[in-house]
Amino acid sequence: MTSPSLASRGVTSGPAAFPVVNDFSIQVATVNGSGSQTANLVLLRSLFQSGVPVSGKNLFPSNIAGLPTWFTIRACRHGYVGRKKGTDILVAMNPETAHEDVLGLDPGAVVVYDEPLRLNALRDDLVFYAVPFDKLVAPVCPDAKLRKLVRNMIYDGVLAKLLGIELEEVDRALDRQLAKKPKALALNQAALRAGFDYAAANLEKRDPFVAERMQATSGRILVDGNAAAAIGAMMAGVTVVTWYPITPSSSLCETLATYMRRYRMDPETGKATFAVVQAEDELSALGMALGAGWMGARSMTATSGPGISLMAEFTGLGYYAEVPAVIFDVQRVGPSTGLPTRTAQGDILSTAFLSHGDTRHPMLLPSSPREIYEMAIAAFDLAERLQTPVFVMSDLDLGMNTWMSEPFPYPDAPMDRGKRLTPETLAALGEWGRYRDVDGDGIPYRTVAGDGLPPYFCRGSGHNDRAQYSERPGDYVANIDRIDRKFQHARTLVPPPVVERVEGARVGVIGYGTSHWAIVESRDQLREEAGLDTSYLRLRAFPFGPELEAFVAAHDRVYVVEQNRDGQMASLVTLDLDAALAPRVRRVLHYDGLPVDARTITDEILRQEAAAHQEARR
Amino acid sequence: MTTTSSSAPAPGRKVNRIGLELAAYRGGKSTLCAGCGHNAISERIVEACYEMGVESERVIKLSGIGCSSKSPAYFLGQAHGFNAVHGRMPSVATGATLANHRMLAMGVSGDGDTGAIGIGQFVHLMRRNVPMIYIVENNGCYGLTKGQLSPTADLGSTLKNGVVNDLPPVDLCALAMDLGASFVARSFSGDKKQMLSLLKAAIAHRGTAMLDILSPCVTFNDHEGSTKSYSYVKDHEEPLEEISFVPFFEEISIDYEPGTVRAVTLHDGSKLLLKKLAGDYDPGNKAMARRVIHESAARGEFPTGLIYVDPTRPDFLALLNLVDQPLAELPAGRTRPPREALDAINDALR
Structure with a gap:
């Protein structure tokens, strides 16, 4: 499927006639374990420091070293931070995937590639820039063993020159990334410079993409959702953290442990005001959290889908014996082992009713780092107030990818420790x-x-x-x-949905979690490209409040956008509605393991709208 | 309801050092079968807590699922209890001790709950040396589901319906010792004196005290052909030593011959006095303990008594460097970092 914005760029030679400013996606294709993460984060941060809204998503395999991995950076002056369908600039560093990566590009896209790969022979409708990485890295990195790690910084230099990112910003970002490793910093600085100088001397700008300084990121932070959740849990006063490693949740508890060692040691005695225990499995992780919750401690665990499956029995116990605990579910693609390093919103139904017998569990649905930070705090209050396990439903996209965020606000409200007998x-x-x-x-x-x-x-x-x-x-x-x-x-205690009613709109969109970012962009596309106004309700928790039914009742059709095959939230929504309203609920689904993009939503809503109008005419 | 320690006993009644009668340590009426070994164990727990002057409100009693796991309801009615899911009591107990290290945690499990469905959690509890008493009421069968074989059933033991067990048993004492439990003992529900001494020592111990107590099932496993029947255990029990326990608050006065008695000092200063019956048996020697267990098993005998003890191994909580006040009782001022901390975190992410 061709993105219209890409199809309109048929620039193949000469200086770009129509510069495309601060609106592009960069995809870096490398082999994992090759040390590209530093180069990618430096590039991301350089744009961020230049005031350009960015998002960074790592599409990686379930492997430690040697398999293909892609890092995508989206810069967008409109502030859209969802995944962009299609790549504008490909950095082809991985010989294994280079051909396929190039053949998958839309016409007009840019390819920065390792010269010996000769990718320019593959197509004549792309803009190719050849870079002799090995030749450039040799003089700046005499130690041959380190070259593999340093050569990636060369593409940062090349892109800085091609896109017009100020070199000082890249330097600053690099400083920040490697401040504690002076030797690595010096090598990378040299590689960065080598790439920049090479591009300046040898590459003639033939593509339209340009980065220009903006003022759209001031005051913001860059953070991943797992770190945000960890900070929230620490500020919530968690004392017992029990967990078992599983992608994509592991970094949540690991980051939490790091912060706790820094900020939660008793100043007088140097002793810990917390316990972090790596359990033998997820059953035990939740068993420990419940044991601690029963004793009156604020306790938590973090896991992903397979762990949720294992926690089913204990969750039923927590529900029926009424024991508080907070469970972070950083969702990934299932069933079974599924795609462990890819994102999904696939545990919604199973978590809502986790365990046997009649059970229902509160779920919070964060869409951003700031929100998961706040919901982490809310979750501990709710768990103790309701005396029950409370789930915070994150996903890999939120948890492991890099997001711009408002700084985290200090929790001014006192902790709610619930109904304790006095x-x-x-x-x-x-x-x-x-x-x-x-x-x-x-x-x-x-x-x-x-x-x-x-x-x-x-x-x-x-x-x-x-x-x-x-x-x-x-x-x-x-x-x-x-x-x-x-x-x-x-229903009256959990965070209410965020509702945006558009005057006269007959169509509504319901979303939650990370799907939000693509929905925001899609609603603009629907309005600008198809003249379709939509209202929007973003769910932030289960059980639902009264706003949901009112929203559905006020629209002819309501599209529930989510990242699973079966429309899990749509099912949950339908169960909660008056039966007469149920036919209004439609499903827009995306479940290939990549974060949902706006174009997919827009196309699908328009397709279903056309079908609905045809149906009405018949 | 009032706390037990504050109730004054009637004059002339026998009370313990904190002024409580034995009855104050009882729980609800047992619903187990008449003659069940588990009831005798509950009674010994009551006596041990009474004699040690344990404050019930400082005890948490936990269990999994099964006949044995019902028994915490039948002792220490003034203690909080938690009947967890099948085989998963160790994790709940671990979490509870993390939250409040000042409580005395007492877990009761069975041979199926521990040796089958819960073996994973059992393994890691022993490995961590979580400070708690872990009692296995071991009858070699599943009582509550009507008599199926459990993993501790001996090779060749038979069910009432004639089914013969053709798999070797799990020896929980050998396993616990190998994994790192710092107090491993075996006893028999019919041996009041030995069990009482072991339970009192377990209360004084800091670390995991694993007690494997053979407790014949009168309904499903107390018949000819069962190696966990009363008559079989009585005939094949082989005490390693005669045990006497002197709590830290009592003077040591012993009638053992000098030279045959070994005293083990426990965490709180209590002394465990072991009069050796089996030659030079040394419960501090893991290799010897292992050998005795395996050799006795080969003869179809059960060594009983204190099999292994290491009062010096740090328990799990000691490794975590926790503040003195229980985590569950920390006020918000100590668990929510100040505004400057969050400002520093935000700044580092800019």
Whole structure:
């Protein structure tokens, strides 16, 4: 499928007639383990420092070294940070994939390639720039063993020259990246310069893409979602972190441990105000988190789909025994091992109802680093307020990719530690029952070991409102119905959706999580290219609030955009709606492992709109 | 409800050093079969806690699923309890001790709960040396699902319906010792004196105290042909030593012959006195302990007593360098970093 913006650029020779300013995507194709990450982040950061809105996405294999990997950088003066379909500038460093990468480009695209690959023979409708990487790296890096790592910096120099990125900004970004490694810094500086000088002396600008300084990134930070979640968890006062390594969530707990060692050591004693434990598996990770939550600690774990599957039984226990815990699910492509390094929103339905019997779990749906930071804090409050496991549904795109973000605001609200029995409450109540609803919100008062208040026996088997073992039908129904009341009450506690109603729009879009960024761009495309106005509701949590049904009722058709095959959120939405509204819910799905892009959404909504109008005419 | 330690005993009643009667340590009425070995174990736990003057409200009792795992409801009614999922009590107990290291954690499991579905968590609990007492009420069968063979059933033991076990058993003591548990003991539910001494020592120990207690199942596994029946265990039990335990708060006065007694000092200063029956058996010698276990097993015998102890191995929590105040009780001022910290984090990401 051809992107219109690319098709209009048929520039093949001579200086570009129509410069395309700050609106391009760069794809760097390398072999993983070749040290390209530094060069890619430096390039990304140089644009960011120049005030140009950027996003960086790493498309990598499930492998440590030797398989193809692609890093894409999108610069966009309009501020769109979703993945752009199609590549404008390819940096072809990987001989294995170079041919396929070049053949997949749209006409007019740019190829910076390693000269011996002779890619210019493949097509005559692209702009080719040959760079003799090996010849350039040899003089700047006498140690042959290091050349593989340093040669990547040469393409940063070439691109800086070709795109017009100020060399000082690239230098500054490089300084920042390698400040602690002076030897590596010097080598990379030399390589950067070699690339820049080579391009200046040998490459004539024949493409339209230009980077120009803007003022659109001031005050912002660059961060990945896993780090943002980690910072949020630390600010939420988490004390017990138990986890098991799994891509793409591992860096969440690893980053958290690093921050905690820095900011959560007791200043007087130098001792830790936290415990981070790598468990033997995800069952154990959640078991530990629940054990700590039962004892009154703020506890969490982080995982991905396969771990969620393993946590099912314990989640049911947490739900029924009413024990708080926070679970971050950094979703990836399933089922089974699936595509472990690719992104999806594929755990929505299974997590909403995780475990056997009647269960339902609150889920928070962050779309940005800032939001996952705030939701991490909210999740700990909710878990203790609702006395239940709470899930924060991130994904690989948010968790592992680099995003621009507003800085993280300090949490001014005090922590909500939920309904803990106190001697005063006990005196007021007269008799306390661990699972007795005295306030009408379905949430009982709890005690924890060591607080000196009455103990209870916590169990996943049938119990009455005094936490005594019971198989009586009446006790079971009363208890499970009360837990449902608690869940209904949660509708008023979780973050409400963000609703943008457009006057006169008959079509609505519903999205959540990282799909948001492509939806923002798609709605502009729909309006500008097809004259279709759309309203938008971005879900931020399950259970849903009343805004959802009102939104669906106000539109003829509502497209739920998500990154899975089966329209999992659309199903969840439909279950929640009045049955008469269900036919209005349509599905726009993307599930190939790449982050969804705006063009895919736009095309699919227009296709379904055309079909709907045809249907109406018939 | 009041805390147990504050209730004054009636005059003339027998009380322990914190002024409590034995009855204060009991729990709910057992729903296990009459004559079940597990009930005897619960009774010994009650006695051990009474004699040690344990404050029930400083105890957490945990279990998995199965007949054995029901028993925490039958002792220490004033302690918080957690009946977890099948085979996963170790992780819940680990998390609980992380949250509050001041509590005495006491876990009760069974041979299926530990040796089959829960073997992974058991392995890692032992490896970590999490400070807790881990009791396996071992009857070689699944009682609650009506008598299926468990992984500790001996080779050749038979079910009531004639099915013969043709797989070798898992020896939980050997396993626990190899993995790093710092206190490994075996006893028999019918041996009141030995079990009581071992339980009291386990309470004083800091680290994982694993007690494998043979506890015949009167309903499904107490018959001719079962190596976990009362009569078989009685005939084949082979005590390694006579055990006496002196808590830290009591004077040591022993009637053992000097030279045959070895005293092991535990974490809190208590002493475990071992009168050797089996030659030069040394519970501090892992290689010897291993040999005795394997040689006895080959003879169809169960060595009982303190098989292995290392009071010096640091427990899991000690390795984590935690603040003294339990993590669960830290106020927000100590768990939420100040504004300057977040400013520094933001600045580093600009």
